[in-house]
Amino acid sequence: MWGIVKELLARRLLDTVVYGDSDDARPSSDEVAAETAQLTRLAALKYDEYEGYSPAVKFLESLAIWLSQLEPSDRRGALRFVNERLLFISAAEMDHLVGTIYPDRLRPYFIRKAAHALGVSHTRVRHVTASVEFQELHRRTLIMGMSDGARLDKLRRASSFSTEQFHLVSTLDVGKQEDLRGKLADALSQMGSSAPANFATVVVVDDFTASGTTMLRPVETEDSSEKEGAWEGKLVRLREHLVQLKDAGIVAADARIVVLIYLMTQKSRVALAERMRNSGLESEFELRDAHTFGEDVPLVNGRDDEFLRIFEKYFQEEWVDEHNRKAGHPRFGFADSRLPLVLHHNAPNNTPPVVWKQHDPATGSGWSGVFPRHERHSSERP
Known part of the structure; x- marks a missing residue:
């Protein structure tokens, strides 16, 4: 039963959030079905176990919120990042x-x-x-x-x-x-x-x-x-x-x-x-x-331009603080690491913040990352 609910949720996510407002050509029903199945499998096999989620929110819900913050023209690229480039260590x-x-x-x-x-x-x-x-x-x-x-x-x-x-x-x-x-x-x-x-x-x-x-x-x-x-x-x-x-x-x-x-x-x-x-x-x-x-894991210019453009576009300068700027600008992760990586217990700060940043009342940031990170250093916990 729960698997059917997840499948319906994934299909609604694609229909409403990803493709509903897009000006691009809509994929065929077979392609949408395949993508629905992939999202459902990812949620069941790995992503739902992420420990940063609240009890009422899991991967598909978090993904829908995250994608809805992006402009419609960027949502497919962000979804491709999750489906094709992200490494999740369970x-x-x-x-x-x-x-x-x-x-x-x-x-x-x-x-x-x-x-x-x-x-x-x-x-x-x-x-x-x-x-x-x-x-x-x-x-x-x-x-x-x-x-x-x-x-x-x-x-x-x-x-x-x-x-x-x-x-x-x-x-x-x-x-x-x-x-x-x-x-x-x-x-x-x-x-x-x-x-x-x-x-x-x-x-x-x-x-x-x-x-x-x-x-x-x-x-x-x-x-x-x-x-x-x-x-x-x-x-x-x-x-x-x-x-x-x-x-x-x-x-x-x-x-x-x-x-x-x-x-x-x-x-x-x-x-x-x-x-x-x-x-x-x-x-x-x-x-x-x-x-x-290996060196094939980090995001690099040329191969990953679409993803890097999204991460730079939606990065908020108020996210820069005394901790994350120690090794250069953190738009692509601490120390410019550019890692497409999430560990099951927490997203590393070496992953681009657009992926994991969460609402912070101190900075006014209303962003909701798809894999919310518990930050060791936070303005809320001085």
Whole structure:
């Protein structure tokens, strides 16, 4: 029954909003039927699960409101963007991706390290994983989240790490430090290891980066020039805390820090690698991913002119604020990322704001995005 309602709603959306006021030639009934079926499938399979929707509004309703704000001549192009160019990462897809982290990224990493310590080939998997060296490396690993998108509960269940190796945030208070040290010492004793009760590897996890700016960036002076040798961001704060943990004996002095990001863009990968090198973090930090979006994903001039024109046309200058202008004009997303991307729990600010911007009483913006974003920084929540 609900499927029939969705189909009727999708057909009405196309008939009334998209094609009703258009001067262009109307598609054939077969083409409209095919497009109706596609919208219905998208809503059922993915888009209705978007967590930014209110209980009474789902994808088709939100799409109708969004399209109705556009001039009739722009609605078909906006609908083509949703149907043909938008990437939506569902909860099931993210869960599957997280499930691959341990077998495809972390376990091989520890096998190689243990094999090197044993002086044998990493292809001798059974021999290596049965060794005390592998068990030590495995247990002397601390996994911390850098945001609520780290999904450490999913990662823990998909791995053979102990629950005692996970911490939801990337800072440890004194009580937690002593708790982790005591349980690590007990675990090492049970496996007959004489290794020190500190963590030799720290894995810090985040879900997504599109520009790398939040992770690591040069400090800017008042005239917007870069302050030489000065850096800020999540990785800088992490390094400062790790110094404290090393001084307290919780983390080994020569510990290796693995920055694990589930989803990255090629732009952020290149930028972070360069910044880590220039800041000196490269000597103790290494960057790993589960998936990197290729250079074919961002919207580009020539191929995506129709979509870029719409996003520029309906962008409202009052949306520019002190946060989103840090890396250039945000009409096509933070740091000019131009990403046609929505994650099931929130639309990234690297996606053009026309897609996700919502009513803001402080600025007077009455816009309703098709995938409304919960913004971390908002004039309504100073």
